[in-house]
Amino acid sequence: EDQVTQSPEALRLQEGESSSLNCSYTVSGLRGLFWYRQDPGKGPEFLFTLYSAGEEKEKERLKATLTKKESFLHITAPKPEDSATYLCAASFSGSARQLTFGSGTQLTVLP
Amino acid sequence: NAGVTQTPKFRILKIGQSMTLQCAQDMNHNYMYWYRQDPGMGLKLIYYSVGAGITDKGEVPNGYNVSRSTTEDFPLRLELAAPSQTSVYFCASSYTGTSYEQYFGPGTRLTVT
Numbered sequence: 001e002d003q004v005t006q007s008p009e010a011l012r013l014q015e016g017e018s019s020s021l022n023c024s025y026t027v028s029g030l031r032g033l034f035w036y037r038q039d040p041g042k043g044p045e046f047l048f049t050l051y052s053a054g055e056e057k058e059k060e061r062l063k064a065t066l067t068k069k070e071s072f073l074h075i076t077a078p079k080p081e082d083s084a085t086y087l088c089a090a091s092f093s094g095s096a097r098q099l100t101f102g103s104g105t106q107l108t109v110l111p
Numbered sequence: 112n113a114g115v116t117q118t119p120k121f122r123i124l125k126i127g128q129s130m131t132l133q134c135a136q137d138m139n140h141n142y143m144y145w146y147r148q149d150p151g152m153g154l155k156l157i158y159y160s161v162g163a164g165i166t167d168k169g170e171v172p173n174g175y176n177v178s179r180s181t182t183e184d185f186p187l188r189l190e191l192a193a194p195s196q197t198s199v200y201f202c203a204s205s206y207t208g209t210s211y212e213q214y215f216g217p218g219t220r221l222t223v224t
C-alpha cells in the first residue's frame with residue numbers, strides 16, 4: 001500500500017530559527033511529490049511539485065528537496081506568518097493522478 | 112478567476128437527512144476531486160472525476176455519491192447522514208497536462224448530530 005508519513009507532527013520554532021520538515025513515502029513508482037500549506041479554516045494552498053530525486057524548488061524562505069525515499073521542506077529564518085500546517089502528498093504510478101496525503105506538520109513560529 | 116468555490120461553508124445536519132455539497136471551478140480543469148479531512152488526519156479521497164460524465168471511487172466512498180454533468184461542477188451528495196460523516200470536505204481540481212498539482216476550495220464544515 002502506498003503511504004506518506006510526515007514528521008514531526010508539530011514543531012515550534014523561534015523567529016529566525018531554521019529547521020526542516022520530513023516527508024517519507026513508500027517506493028512504488030513515484031510520479032510526483034507535492035507540498036501544500038494549510039492555514040486554520042482554509043483549504044490547502046499549493047506550494048511545490050517535485051518529480052525526480054535531486055530536484056529542488058524554492059519560494060521565499062521555503063526550499064523543498066527530494067530523494068528516492070523522502071522529501072524535506074527546509075524553512076530558513078522563519079517568521080510568525082510562516083505558522084501553518086504543512087501537508088505533503090504523493091502521486092504514484094497507476095493512481096490516475098490521485099494524491100495520497102500525509103497527516104501534516106503543524107508549524108508554530110514564535111516572535 | 113474565482114478558482115475553486117464551495118457552498119455552503121458550514122452546515123449542521125440531523126442523522127438521516129440528506130444534502131448536496133456544491134463545488135465549481137472556472138479554470139477549465141478536467142480533473143476534479145472530493146476529499147474529507149478529520150482532525151489530525153490527512154485528506155482522504157472520496158470520489159474523483161477525469162471529465163464530464165466520468166467518475167470513480169476513491170479511498171472512502173461509502174455513504175456518498177457524485178455526478179459530473181459539466182466540466183465546471185462536481186457536486187457531492189450525502190444520503191442518510193451519519194455522525195461518522197462529520198468532517199471538513201474539500202473539493203479540488205487539476206490540469207490535464209503534465210503538471211497536475213491540485214487546487215483546493217475553501218472547504219465545507221459539516222456536523223451531523
